Amino acid sequence: MTTAIATAVWTAIWLMLPAYVTNASAAFFGGRTPIDLGAHLGRNRVLGDGKTYEGLSRGCTTGFLCGIFQHLYNGSFGSFPLCIVVLAALTLGAMFGDLAGSFVKRRLSLRRGTPLPVVDQLDFVGGAWLLLLLLAPDWFISNFSTEVMIVVILITPLLHLLTNFAGFKLGLKDVPW
Numbered sequence: 001m002t003t004a005i006a007t008a009v010w011t012a013i014w015l016m017l018p019a020y021v022t023n024a025s026a027a028f029f030g031g032r033t034p035i036d037l038g039a040h041l042g043r044n045r046v047l048g049d050g051k052t053y054e055g056l057s058r059g060c061t062t063g064f065l066c067g068i069f070q071h072l073y074n075g076s077f078g079s080f081p082l083c084i085v086v087l088a089a090l091t092l093g094a095m096f097g098d099l100a101g102s103f104v105k106r107r108l109s110l111r112r113g114t115p116l117p118v119v120d121q122l123d124f125v126g127g128a129w130l131l132l133l134l135l136a137p138d139w140f141i142s143n144f145s146t147e148v149m150i151v152v153i154l155i156t157p158l159l160h161l162l163t164n165f166a167g168f169k170l171g172l173k174d175v176p177w
């Protein structure tokens with residue numbers, strides 16, 4: 001029982017790592033050019049200054065490289081060329097989900113950086129899964145069992161809190177969340 005849980009936790013972290021690294025490196029590297037180029041939708045920005053082209057491209061590149069190294073290590077992401085599609089879905093999907101989360105936050109009139117629990121922690125997971133389901137459905141279904149998906153939903157907010165706290169301690173972030 002405990003080994004089954006340990007296996008599910010390990011699988012969840014390993015398979016989601018390219019998405020985690022994408023999200024963390026977008027925040028770590030940041031950027032300057034807002035994706036919405038300053039445009040508004042009604043009173044509020046479409047996405048806001050927290051979503052930049054540089055963050056998106058640096059995040060995806062770093063996450064993709066991480067996934068390539070993981071794949072060279074144990075081939076987790078499927079045969080070639082499927083592995084490229086899977087890694088593209090995990091990284092681009094994570095960034096797409098993060099954009100969708102900010103889009104929702106701006107529609108709720110929440111300014112950049114205002115916390116929105118659940119959405120902040122899981123938007124990129126939803127984006128990655130959605131793109132996997134669209135682009136590599138067989139790989140997604142055979143690798144993300146129900147148990148693994150539950151573990152991802154439970155541990156991602158914890159990892160998010162931990163990395164944000166580390167970023168705060170390192171002086172990279174102004175707030176510990």
Ligand code: CTP
Binds near residue numbers: 027029048053055098
């Ligand atoms: N970031 C970026 N480009 C992206 C995603 C993130 O430059 N596409 C950087 C920004 O510096 C952003 C930081 O990563 O401030 C943290 O991302 P996130 O917490 O998602 O953004 P917030 O600033 O909190 O903004 P929002 O309220 O829209 O979530």
Ligand code: MG
Binds near residue numbers: 102123
């Ligand atoms: Mg966000």
